[in-house]
Amino acid sequence: MASSLDLARRDLQTVWHPCTQMKDHEWLPMIPIVRGDGAWLHDADGRRYLDAISSWWVNLFGHANPRIAAAVSHQLGRLEHVMLAGFTHEPAIELAERLTALAPAGLTRCFYADNGSSAIEVALKMSFHYWRNAGRTRKRRFVTLTNSYHGETLGALAVGHVELYREIYQPLLMDVTSVPSPDCYLREAGESWEAHSRRMFAYMEETLARHAHEICAVIVEPLVQCAGSMRMYPATATACT
Numbered sequence: 001m002a003s004s005l006d007l008a009r010r011d012l013q014t015v016w017h018p019c020t021q022m023k024d025h026e027w028l029p030m031i032p033i034v035r036g037d038g039a040w041l042h043d044a045d046g047r048r049y050l051d052a053i054s055s056w057w058v059n060l061f062g063h064a065n066p067r068i069a070a071a072v073s074h075q076l077g078r079l080e081h082v083m084l085a086g087f088t089h090e091p092a093i094e095l096a097e098r099l100t101a102l103a104p105a106g107l108t109r110c111f112y113a114d115n116g117s118s119a120i121e122v123a124l125k126m127s128f129h130y131w132r133n134a135g136r137t138r139k140r141r142f143v144t145l146t147n148s149y150h151g152e153t154l155g156a157l158a159v160g161h162v163e164l165y166r167e168i169y170q171p172l173l174m175d176v177t178s179v180p181s182p183d184c185y186l187r188e189a190g191e192s193w194e195a196h197s198r199r200m201f202a203y204m205e206e207t208l209a210r211h212a213h214e215i216c217a218v219i220v221e222p223l224v225q226c227a228g229s230m231r232m233y234p235a236t237a238t239a240c241t
């Protein structure tokens with residue numbers, strides 16, 4: 001098996017990494033991983049690392065989870081892929097049935113995308129399209145929270161608010177309305193989480209009341225702004241309007 005040093009050298013000759021200033025890797029060692037096991041990642045030299053960020057909060061059920069691996073393997077041997085235009089298959093139907101059963105009343109359909117940013121693009125287009133079909137073509141403005149993050153594609157970057165990711169691309173991004181986030185990071189001493197969030201949410205209510213004629217959707221990260229430094233707000237804040 002190739003050593004960590006060898007893999008790191010080959011990597012740096014051919015791979016560009018996401019959300020990474022590659023120059024940093026002139027002094028910061030790249031960590032090649034050869035296998036995962038629950039919350040642990042193992043490198044080629046026998047060291048292990050605790051994956052405390054769940055590989056960017058995607059790996060919820062642990063690495064090499066036997067149940068998931070068996071289900072994926074079984075499905076790959078039966079039908080690995082079929083286009084979903086004009087065709088369907090039971091796993092796609094069953095997942096949609098189970099997701100819509102969990103979703104709030106009125107959300108009765110699923111549209112599949114293959115990653116978070118694509119899902120955001122789909123949602124933005126769908127909400128614009130809804131109002132267009134309803135004859136309300138002026139409703140095409142998105143409202144977003146300060147410090148939010150929704151992904152790296154151009155639409156997702158536009159509705160995000162973390163300067164680090166978006167400032168270079170600013171000339172390419174659509175104009176959106178940003179309102180102060182109800183997260184509790186800047187909560188005043190003695191103020192409860194809920195009181196702070198409700199007070200901050202007033203900006204959202206005011207924006208919606210004033211610009212309803214041109215707003216097509218509000219986009220939020222439910223309860224925690226992960227990429228924006230794990231800032232949180234209580235569930236009651238989002239339920240107050």
Ligand SMILES: Cc1ncc(COP(=O)(O)O)c(C=O)c1O
Pocket residue numbers: 056115116117118120149150151152221226227
């Ligand atoms: C809240 C949120 N939305 C969207 C995305 C984008 O997802 P993806 O990286 O799969 O494109 C992320 C990624 O971290 C995210 O945290």
